[in-house]
Amino acid sequence: MSLEGPVAEAATRHRSFWLDEALATEPPSTTVLSGRHRFDVAIVGGGFCGLWTAINLVSREPTLRVAIVERDICGGGASGRNAGYVLSLWARFPAMAAFMGEEEALRMARASADSVAEIGAFCAAHGIDAEYENNGWLWGATCERHLGAWSAVADRLSRFQSYPFREMDGAAIAARWGLDGYAGGAFDAAAGAVQPAKLVRGLARRAREMGVAIFERSPMTELHRGNPPRVATSGGEIVADSVVLAMNAWSVGLPEFRRSLLIAAAEAAVSAPIPGILARMGFAKGPVVTDSRIMVGNLRPTAGGRLEFGKGGGHVARAGRVGPRFEGTPPRLALLLEETRQASSQLRGLEVAQSWVGPIDRSAETVPMFGALPGAERVFYGCGFSGNGVGPTHLAGKILASLVLGARDAWSSSGLVRPPSQLFPGEPVRAIGARLVLGAVARKDRLEHANRPVDRLTRRLAAFAPAALTPPKN
């Protein structure tokens, strides 16, 4: 079947700060797919998910012939544009338990926590300088009304003696990291951070060294689901025993994912170097920070002494399309800057040096899904990371490799393996609903920060927003 236009759209021109920085030291040497090739496994998508899957496959079966076809360059998608928070799935424990049960949710959360440390160890072992740090994650509240946003997760976990969060009050947060705009928070000491584009480009280099063939600027234009499946690009074709679709938001070009993924823009920016301010704040080696807004805001220090900051919950794509609004300058840049300046009195003069946008592939369950496409048992998928993919794509690589290899093990039996649910509305309901819900979420947030009552209609509409971290309270 042919993919719809946007799936095979032209390569991105507007790069993130991270990718510009990574490419300056390691420019791409692009090989475009041409002609007909035979591989054991063809992976579509050269982000973290596709690359960890390739690395797992050839580590476990060194003779396996594995190829990746990438529309742009490796890291041109979300993996080279994100904020670099390396988080576990602990915060999604209630969401996972709701459909896979508590025991399996605990197992997956623990495995995802192992991934955080394993990513750092992999970088160290293979000379990937991804600026990996282990300074934790602060899940903060920027107003009194958001205090305890983490309680539902923390209380549930405390029943299993698996409580990774330590509560902190506003004074402690201000004293430790200079973030005096926070009323309180919960701190997860195990979380990490990376320069994401250096990680994804480093993984691509390592995959090549391990024998993986990588074809960049080679968008898949057609997927033939027969036996064997085939991946066609404008210039060539790969026939493979198995195909893995690791296409993130662009999966929505396939009918199976039209109603199982909601694609929302996340916007990001970086300041000029401000090492003196970060040092005065005590934040130069600070944790990665998120707030408790439904449209989650984030900020973190970079290794080069800048502040990186962003906000989720932007433009929602029409069903089945990603489209041009996921590239370029963030439309909400002024709001993003304003909210970040309020995080600390030391950041009042903060300015933007570079900004960008990227797509988030939100699943209804807020955690990724893996499996074989219904009716095409040799075509596997991994998508729906819902804005938390830097750490969990490492786990995805293990799960997808086991599925491809037909292994009956701890990974192929994961509770995350499930068919794509069809829970999001189609058009035109999605477009109209998204506008109403996003408006209500913004209104609710403004009222909460002004400590004013939120009307019933606003609360009810905002409750339709798929939760990033905090399910909207009614």
Ligand SMILES: Cc1cc2nc3c(=O)[nH]c(=O)nc-3n(C[C@H](O)[C@H](O)[C@H](O)COP(=O)(O)OP(=O)(O)OC[C@H]3O[C@@H](n4cnc5c(N)ncnc54)[C@H](O)[C@@H]3O)c2cc1C
């Ligand atoms: C601004 C922003 C901030 C974020 N911050 C964080 C964070 O701090 N921590 C966190 O855990 N997660 C974060 N995320 C989410 C995280 O980036 C993703 O979950 C993760 O990168 C997913 O990896 P992936 O390999 O599935 O996707 P991608 O990196 O997007 O890889 C998919 C690849 O498929 C390619 N592709 C698509 N269609 C085709 C085709 N037809 N043919 C060939 N190739 C194709 C794309 O070009 C792309 O390179 C953020 C996302 C954004 C946008």
